[in-house]
Structures are given as structure tokens and as C-alpha cells.
Amino acid sequence: VRSTAVVQVAERQLEIHEIPVPVIKPGEALIKIEAAGICGSDHDQFNGNLARAGWSTYPVIPGHEPVGRVVEIGEAARRAWGLALDDLIAVESVVPCQTCPNCVRGLRKFCANRFSYGFMPLSDGSGLNGAFSEYMVLRPNSVVHRVPEGISPEIATMYNPLGAGFDWTIERAGMMPGDSVLILGCGQRGIACAIAARSAGAERVFITGLGQDKIKLDLALKFGADEAINIEESPDLVERLRDLTGGGFVDRVIDTTPGAVAPVLQAVEIVRPGGIVVLAGLKGEAKLEGLAADRIILKAIDVRGVVSVSSWGYQRALSRLAAGDLAELHSHSIPLVDAQRAIELIGTPEATHVAVMPGASTATGTR
Ligand SMILES: [Zn+2]
Ligand SMILES: [Zn+2]
Numbered sequence: 001v002r003s004t005a006v007v008q009v010a011e012r013q014l015e016i017h018e019i020p021v022p023v024i025k026p027g028e029a030l031i032k033i034e035a036a037g038i039c040g041s042d043h044d045q046f047n048g049n050l051a052r053a054g055w056s057t058y059p060v061i062p063g064h065e066p067v068g069r070v071v072e073i074g075e076a077a078r079r080a081w082g083l084a085l086d087d088l089i090a091v092e093s094v095v096p097c098q099t100c101p102n103c104v105r106g107l108r109k110f111c112a113n114r115f116s117y118g119f120m121p122l123s124d125g126s127g128l129n130g131a132f133s134e135y136m137v138l139r140p141n142s143v144v145h146r147v148p149e150g151i152s153p154e155i156a157t158m159y160n161p162l163g164a165g166f167d168w169t170i171e172r173a174g175m176m177p178g179d180s181v182l183i184l185g186c187g188q189r190g191i192a193c194a195i196a197a198r199s200a201g202a203e204r205v206f207i208t209g210l211g212q213d214k215i216k217l218d219l220a221l222k223f224g225a226d227e228a229i230n231i232e233e234s235p236d237l238v239e240r241l242r243d244l245t246g247g248g249f250v251d252r253v254i255d256t257t258p259g260a261v262a263p264v265l266q267a268v269e270i271v272r273p274g275g276i277v278v279l280a281g282l283k284g285e286a287k288l289e290g291l292a293a294d295r296i297i298l299k300a301i302d303v304r305g306v307v308s309v310s311s312w313g314y315q316r317a318l319s320r321l322a323a324g325d326l327a328e329l330h331s332h333s334i335p336l337v338d339a340q341r342a343i344e345l346i347g348t349p350e351a352t353h354v355a356v357m358p359g360a361s362t363a364t365g366t367r
Contacts, residue, residue, distance in 0.1 A: 165192025
């Protein structure tokens with residue numbers, strides 16, 4: 001058996017390869033990929049940013065948000081994961097070693113010896129290490145989550161953005177029922193933060209975006225936000241929030257905006273004394289100018305970074321998806337051979353969630 005796979009051979013260069021499917025060892029499983037979710041990291045991998053940062057090499061099968069069906073499983077793997085043939089599962093990208101100091105401390109996503117699906121070269125093991133492929137080999141120590149009944153594979157791939165929403169808003173920002181939450185940015189993770197805040201009983205949820213983000217802001221309003229703020233119409237965000245809260249502050253701020261540092265300064269202004277600001281949008285190494293550290297001290301606020309998603313977040317996301325009402329967030333299903341198109345869709349105003357579907361022959365989109 002061979003697996004048709006998309007292989008990135010160089011910066012901005014994808015090819016279709018046929019790769020032999022290996023014999024599965026006792027601790028491994030073979031999954032048939034049903035859907036692979038796409039996020040900004042796919043874009044950074046495609047355009048070479050991740051290779052330049054040393055996080056990915058070529059040739060590689062991309063795709064780090066796999067949802068697949070178990071078609072072969074070794075005895076040891078069956079016991080370790082509690083899985084059976086035909087189970088539909090979501091797979092975490094990072095495979096922790098479980099023995100390095102960071103793993104022992106519970107910081108599995110910082111594992112010193114980690115293997116990451118979607119970023120490992122073809123030369124590593126069978127090569128079937130990414131989700132832009134018909135088949136992927138699961139290795140020992142993989143962290144997997146069974147997809148609840150009734151969730152289709154393309155919807156299930158939203159475990160990634162939605163998991164970030166729960167992890168960042170509830171776990172990292174420590175949101176409590178009755179809190180007010182400001183989410184900066186309305187990409188798939190910003191919308192997910194609004195959904196998580198609503199699910200956890202936020203009193204008021206604010207989200208920001210640009211004029212071109214109308215589709216995304218409308219979805220955020222539909223699924224969790226009370227107020228969408230177009231920052232092109234309200235450039236003084238601090239002032240606008242003061243208006244909306246009757247001169248007050250918000251309890252939690254989550255910044256998901258990439259590139260811009262101004263939102264960090266705004267977050268520090270807008271959060272209440274004793275509140276928490278979570279920084280999740282990478283700024284391309286841009287320096288923060290104009291930050292008065294005294295603001296952080298005198299308001300006794302926490303400013304916290306977050307990267308990737310906790311297993312708890314993924315679990316919460318899959319439970320939330322089981323409610324069955326979030327299908328509208330998924331905008332594009334793209335066949336495997338058109339993976340490049342899927343990657344290029346990310347970040348466009350109409351793409352709210354994109355998945356690559358190895359079993360699909362034509363693209364479908366809801367808008
Ligand atoms: Zn991703
Ligand atoms: Zn480790």
C-alpha cells in the first residue's frame with residue numbers, strides 16, 4: 001500500500017508523492033487521515049519562516065492538526081491509548097518523550113526531545129509524519145483524543161483553534177463566571193476565545209477586528225461576543241472600551257493579533273487592577289516601545305504569554321463541538337492535491353476555518 005502525500009520540498013514548493021505505508025509495530029497505529037486543519041503555522045511553514053527558525057526542514061509532509069480513523073493498531077498501542085479499529089481521533093502535534101526535565105515538570109509542549117507531526121522530515125521513520133497525506137503513522141507517546149459521536153471530521157479539526165480558545169481564556173487567563181473579557185483579533189483563535197468565554201459564563205465579551213473582518217466579527221457575535229469593535233472606526237480602543245463599560249475596565253484581555261505591538265499597550269491600559277492579560281499573537285520579534293512598567297506594578301496585573309494548546313483545552317473543545325452548533329464556522333474543505341490553495345486561504349476575510357480533506361475530490365465552501 002502507498003499513501004498519496006503532499007511533500008514540501010523547498011520554500012513555497014509542494015509536490016505530490018506516493019510513499020510506502022510501513023508495517024505497523026506493536027506501539028504504533030496507522031490512521032487514515034479524514035481531515036487536516038489549517039492555521040497560520042501552515043502558512044509560516046509554506047513560506048519558509050519555520051524552516052528559517054529551525055522548526056521545520058525539507059522534504060516534509062506538512063499538516064499538524066490531524067483527524068483520522070484508526071485502520072491498524074498494535075497491541076501495545078491499543079492498551080496505551082484505549083483505542084479500537086475505526087475510532088475517529090484527533091492527534092496532538094507534539095509527541096512528548098515523557099522523561100526529559102520539562103516533560104517531568106508537566107511542560108510537555110516544551111519537551112526537549114519532542115517529535116511534532118507535520119514538521120518532521122521524510123527521513124524520520126516511515127516519513128508518514130504529517131496530515132497532508134492519506135495515511136499517517138502514530139508513534140508511541142502520541143497524545144490522542146477520541147472524537148465524540150456525531151462530529152464530522154472537518155468540524156472535528158476545529159479542536160485546534162477551539163482548544164486554544166478554551167486554554168487561553170479559561171486556563172491561562174483564569175476567566176471566572178461573571179467576568180468581562182476583551183479579545184483582541186478575530187481570526188479563528190479570536191473567535192474561539194469568544195466561544196470559550198461564553199461557554200464559561202462570561203458576563204460581557206468584546207472582540208476587535210478590522211472593516212474587512214465583517215464575516216468573522218459577525219460569527220463572533222453569533223457564537224459568543226456581545227460587542228464587536230471595528231478598530232478602523234474606533235481607533236482609540238481604550239476610549240471605546242471606557243464608553244462600553246461605563247468608564248470601567250475589563251477583567252481579562254487576550255491578545256491574538258499577530259505582528260502589531262500596540263494591542264499589548266492597549267491591553268495593559270484596559271485591564272482592571274489585579275486583572276490578567278494573555279499574549280498569544282506573535283509579534284515577529286518587534287520590540288515593545290512606550291510600555292510604562294509602572295502600569296503593570298501599580299495595577300498589580302499579570303501579563304502572561306501562551307503558546308500552543310493544553311490537552312485540557314483540546315478536551316474542552318471536542319466536548320463543545322459535540323453540541324453540534326458550530327458547523328457554520330467551518331468555511332472551506334479542500335482536496336489534498338489543492339493543499340496550497342488551502343494554505344493561501346488562511347488569513348483571507350472569508351476563510352473562518354479551512355481543512356484539507358484527503359478523501360475529497362472537489363473543494364466545498366460555505367461562502
Ligand atoms: Zn495549527
Ligand atoms: Zn520530553
